[in-house]
Amino acid sequence: MKKEGNREFFSRVLEEVKKLPVSRILEKYTKVKPNRFTDADGLCPFHGDREFGNFKISDRKGIYKCFSCGAYGDGIQFVEDLFQIGFQPAVLKIAVDQGIISEKQAEEYIGGKIFDMDVRSVFPSQNEGGKIDGITEIAGPYTLDVGYRLFLEGVTLSPEHRRYLRNRGISNEEIVKSGFFTFPEPTREFLDGLHERCRKYGITPNVFKRIPGFYTHPEWALDTIHSATGDREYRYTFARYQGIGIPIRNPMGYIVGIQIRKDTVTGKRKRYTWFSSSFAGDAENPFIFGTAAGTPIHVAFPGKNLYPNVVFITEGFFKAEAVAKTFGVVCLSVSGVGNYKNINEELKVLQFKAGTPLEHIYVAYDADMAENPQVFHHAKNMAALIREEFPDVKIHLAVWDAKDGKGIDDLIQNGMVHTLRRVEFDRFTELYDRILERLLEKYSYIQKIPKEEVREHYFRYVFPHLSELTAG
Numbered sequence: 001m002k003k004e005g006n007r008e009f010f011s012r013v014l015e016e017v018k019k020l021p022v023s024r025i026l027e028k029y030t031k032v033k034p035n036r037f038t039d040a041d042g043l044c045p046f047h048g049d050r051e052f053g054n055f056k057i058s059d060r061k062g063i064y065k066c067f068s069c070g071a072y073g074d075g076i077q078f079v080e081d082l083f084q085i086g087f088q089p090a091v092l093k094i095a096v097d098q099g100i101i102s103e104k105q106a107e108e109y110i111g112g113k114i115f116d117m118d119v120r121s122v123f124p125s126q127n128e129g130g131k132i133d134g135i136t137e138i139a140g141p142y143t144l145d146v147g148y149r150l151f152l153e154g155v156t157l158s159p160e161h162r163r164y165l166r167n168r169g170i171s172n173e174e175i176v177k178s179g180f181f182t183f184p185e186p187t188r189e190f191l192d193g194l195h196e197r198c199r200k201y202g203i204t205p206n207v208f209k210r211i212p213g214f215y216t217h218p219e220w221a222l223d224t225i226h227s228a229t230g231d232r233e234y235r236y237t238f239a240r241y242q243g244i245g246i247p248i249r250n251p252m253g254y255i256v257g258i259q260i261r262k263d264t265v266t267g268k269r270k271r272y273t274w275f276s277s278s279f280a281g282d283a284e285n286p287f288i289f290g291t292a293a294g295t296p297i298h299v300a301f302p303g304k305n306l307y308p309n310v311v312f313i314t315e316g317f318f319k320a321e322a323v324a325k326t327f328g329v330v331c332l333s334v335s336g337v338g339n340y341k342n343i344n345e346e347l348k349v350l351q352f353k354a355g356t357p358l359e360h361i362y363v364a365y366d367a368d369m370a371e372n373p374q375v376f377h378h379a380k381n382m383a384a385l386i387r388e389e390f391p392d393v394k395i396h397l398a399v400w401d402a403k404d405g406k407g408i409d410d411l412i413q414n415g416m417v418h419t420l421r422r423v424e425f426d427r428f429t430e431l432y433d434r435i436l437e438r439l440l441e442k443y444s445y446i447q448k449i450p451k452e453e454v455r456e457h458y459f460r461y462v463f464p465h466l467s468e469l470t471a472g
Contacts, residue, residue: 009109010088013095017076020098021059025075028097029082032057045082045278046071054338056374060445067338067378068295072268136281136291139210145254146203147211148247151238152255154193155181161244168318169413178321179247183260186237195235208236212293213258215239215280234289239277246317248298251349257296259317259335272316272335297346298333300324308354311347312398313340313382314364314408322409323364326417337365337375340382344389361386361395362422367402367411370463371455373446376432383425395425399463423465431462 017025023032023040032042033052044055044066054068065072073081079090092106139147157175161182165175184190198205204226208214216234224233241260248257258275265271280290300320306328313332314320320333330350334340351358363383369375383395398408404419405411411420435457436446443449 009105010091013101014091016100017091017094017098020075020094022062022064022075022078023057023059025094025098026057026064026078029079030055044068044071051341053341054336060448066336067374068336072270136210136289138212138291138294139207141250141252141254141256143207144211144256147207147214148255148258150194150197150201150203150207152179152181152245152247153197154190155184155245157244158182164244170321174321174325179255181245183241183243183245186240191235191237204233205236206231206233209234209289210291212291213238213275213277215277215287215290217287236289239275239279241273241275245275248296248317250296251299251346251353257293259298274335295335295339297335297339297342299346299350300331300333302328302330304328305330305354307360309356309359310362311350311358311360312362312364313343315366316407316409319364319407319409322412326412337378340378340385343382343386347386347390358390358393361390361393362398363395363425364398364408366407367400367404368406370399370402370458371451373436373449373454380429383429396422397425397428398422399428401463421463427465428462431465432458435461 021039023042026032026042030043030045031052032040035041035056039059040057041052042055042057042064043050043052046066055064055066055071057064062074063072064074064078071081075094076087076090079085079093080087083090083093085093092101092109095101096103096106138144157180161180162172162175165180166172170178195205198207205222206226206229209216214236215238216236220235222233222235225231226233241262242264243260243262246259246261247255248259250256260273260275262271262273274293274295276293277287277290278292279285280287281292282290298317298320300317300323302324310329311332312320312323312327312329313334314323315334315337317333320331323329323331332343332346334343347358347361363379365375365379369379379397386393386395399421400408400411400416400419404416405414411417435454436449439449439453439457440446
């Protein structure tokens with residue numbers, strides 16, 4: 001039990017922990033490497049990153065941010081979220097792992113183990129391939145679709161969530177088409193229904209073994225053996241969430257992931273998250289067969305594709321659906337501006353389905369890209385990647401003033417589509433790089449440039465040169 005006199009002890013420990021560079025804290029729990037543009041890159045443990053590039057660490061600002069899943073915070077927040085513990089236990093864990101205090105001192109202060117968890121680092125290591133030990137490899141698109149459709153057959157949409165969607169301008173017909181649902185509780189009744197549907201359709205419950213969001217326990221083994229594989233079958237459950245479930249579909253229409261718009265968020269946590277069970281891969285908990293969601297790309301199709309040789313790319317499900325509906329064009333939705341590594345695979349499938357060469361790509365990220373060089377940097381890298389596979393495709397940026405709407409869906413809902421402008425990507429890059437060079441003469445690092453100055457230079461030297469883009 002803590003004593004009143006120990007408050008000074010914790011204050012001193014907290015003071016020392018706050019002096020630590022955030023990269024030094026994080027490297028105890030995930031892979032970190034130096035980066036000359038930011039202080040360091042890391043592998044994001046919250047969505048099962050396998051490659052560097054999405055997860056940025058800034059020691060100067062004392063924060064990390066994943067541009068793929070949206071995870072954000074300081075070193076203490078990282079440990080809180082990673083181990084699902086409170087503020088004080090997180091501070092003590094960092095202090096022990098960094099050699100500031102001993103394990104015995106931490107246990108004496110907290111009155112035992114920290115939430116029954118050893119204060120030593122318990123997060124599983126990541127090997128050279130980036131795979132987290134204990135996490136099951138994700139299934140292929142067809143198997144994902146089968147498993148998710150079995151799950152979705154038992155869900156409904158609450159009146160409150162329906163009202164929210166209708167207020168966003170989504171019709172009842174579109175709600176049904178998209179498959180929005182209120183995320184269910186994993187009650188015994190729901191899980192019994194899920195198991196019964198597997199038997200009804202002749203599908204092994206082990207289909208959920210490699211599907212993000214689902215997991216099991218060694219003691220939940222059934223008395224049945226899968227005839228095709230000879231594997232013991234298990235009863236599965238799924239992770240708890242509260243919010244609107246959003247099925248994510250690939251170019252073939254398969255459901256390859258589920259994104260969740262959370263009902264409530266606190267602090268700087270993100271509104272959207274992925275249906276994932278990567279936590280079950282932690283060697284210290286009793287669960288098995290957990291799978292990370294990754295960050296699949298959603299493909300929004302219009303009712304009638306008016307421009308089969310054109311594709312839009314934006315960030316976010318609702319934006320992509322709004323673009324497809326308004327412009328009559330296919331739109332890809334990345335789940336973070338840094339999540340574009342599989343973009344060419346999706347574009348190749350779309351080109352094959354259209355039966356005509358892809359000629360134009362429009363990138364329509366949020367209007368605040370004008371003041372965010374990091375977003376511009378990701379867009380620039382994505383364009384370079386696309387050109388490796390599609391050298392003849394013309395890439396454009398769709399841009400507008402943030403006062404008319406932050407995202408392109410806001411712009412559409414506000415009736416301001418006529419204010420859209422377009423620019424050849426290379427021309428935009430030339431203009432934007434020029435203002436960054438000018439600002440870097442005054443500031444030594446891009447991260448130190450105030451957003452207001454980036455925005456001011458953008459509207460003075462870039463925006464006036466952009467030609468108009470109409471809805472047609």
